[in-house]
Amino acid sequence: MPAEIFQRISISSPCQTIGKYEISVRVSIVPSLGNLRIREAGVGRLDKFLRKVAEDRPTAARLAKVALAQMFALAVRRGALTTNPVRETGRLRTARRKVVALEVAQLDDVRSAIRKWQQPIPGKPGPRHTGDLADIVDLMLATGARIGEILALRWKDLDLAAEHPTLTICGTIIYLKGKGFFRQEWTKSDAGFRTVVLPRFAVGMLMARKIVAADNPFDAIFASRRGTWLSPQNVRRQWRQARADAGLEWVTPHTFRKTVATLIDKEADAKRAAAQLGHATEQVTNKHYIVKPTLAPDSSGILEQLGGLPATEPARRDDPRQTR
Structure with missing residues (x-):
């Protein structure tokens, strides 16, 4: 993997992000893919590599995918490839972590x-x-x-x-x-x-x-x-x-x-909680920072049918439940 490719990734990135990509290239990408020719790194091989990393290190897999996408984008611009194979790899899905807060x-x-x-x-x-x-x-x-x-x-x-x-x-x-x-x-x-x-x-x-x-x-x-x-x-x-x-x-x-x-969400609302935490909108706050039980749709009217007849109401003659 030429050093020039990584330098191109780093030009517009914040300094902390550059450090993360450096670690990703050194720890994840080079040991597994560093000896490949560009044309040998097909969609299937890259997809298998990313999924393998994601099994134990989902964050590392996402960083590696971003770095690889930029590397192969440069290869496309230089004429070494006609398409970017990283774009065709599967989506990296990770299990959502349960939000836990202190009482x-x-x-x-x-x-x-x-x-x-x-x-x-x-x-x-x-x-x-x-x-x-x-x-x-x-x-x-x-x-x-x-x-x-x-x-x-x-x-x-x-x-x-x-x-x-x-x-x-x-x-x-x-x-x-x-x-x-x-x-x-x-x-x-x-x-x-x-x-x-x-x-x-x-x-x-x-x-x-x-x-x-x-x-x-x-x-x-x-x-x-x-x-x-x-x-x-x-x-x-x-x-x-x-x-x-x-x-x-x-x-x-x-x-x-x-x-x-x-x-704050419990005593006020998610919008105030988001502003306190420094989030632009409450979507991130709601998803990753607020402990909430899942609210089921209101089906109480439907479930009322399972309540039976009131104890004081006499059974009608045409009621199939009437004792014969």
């Missing part, structure tokens, strides 16, 4: 797990855990923001002096090969750039944190001990450690986002 009562278990994890272990070397994890989880629950958006927050993004204190989400923490973790000055989508009103518990936490916060060159609310941005991967690792002995293995940082959406 309000379960949040006590979450906070207890964090408090237990943050307690120092006698005799264990190394620095003590900070209170960052507890505050990060509280702010995720207060806003519904993504973990990268929470870690990208700066003190200047807050207005705690307003009658209704607000927080503006206007960036995210990403990783770029060769550069490391840094703050991207825009959110995942245009709808992600938003200002949310903070509940009282988050205002109290932020005000207490501001009093003891050390200065850092980025004005970050959540900075490392060295004054750099915290990485989402490190926060996820800390959460995995905290939840290990609490029966909360199924709870991920994204579960907190789903919990926010489900509660």
Whole structure:
């Protein structure tokens, strides 16, 4: 697979997406298809490859399909092929995951797990855990923001002096090969750039944190001990450690986002939940973030026929159910 092909894929892609396609080419595509000639990569072979990857790694299969489609599109433009075989491969179907959110009562278990994890272990070397994890989880629950958006927050993004204190989400923490973790000055989508009103518990936490916060060159609310941005991967690792002995293995940082959406939908509506999460429409919110039972059509009028006659109504003479 010529390097030029991959470079063409990368030109117009966001930096994070480039990294994902690089991994897809290196891990999935090259080991299985790298030795083929272009004309040997027919529809059947490509379809079999994609379905094989999708068995265990559906996301990797989708990334590989996008990368392959661009590779063969370039081959068509250069005259090496007349058609793009990737377009004729079958649709990659994946089972829809059930949306799971935390009940309000379960949040006590979450906070207890964090408090237990943050307690120092006698005799264990190394620095003590900070209170960052507890505050990060509280702010995720207060806003519904993504973990990268929470870690990208700066003190200047807050207005705690307003009658209704607000927080503006206007960036995210990403990783770029060769550069490391840094703050991207825009959110995942245009709808992600938003200002949310903070509940009282988050205002109290932020005000207490501001009093003891050390200065850092980025004005970050959540900075490392060295004054750099915290990485989402490190926060996820800390959460995995905290939840290990609490029966909360199924709870991920994204579960907190789903919990926010489900509660807002229950108390208000999906449109408000979508705006809180930074979705352009409520379709994505409804499908992937809100826990809802399936609503069956109203067939109560039809099923009324199965109710029998009222006990007080005498049987008619022509009623076939009348006892003879």
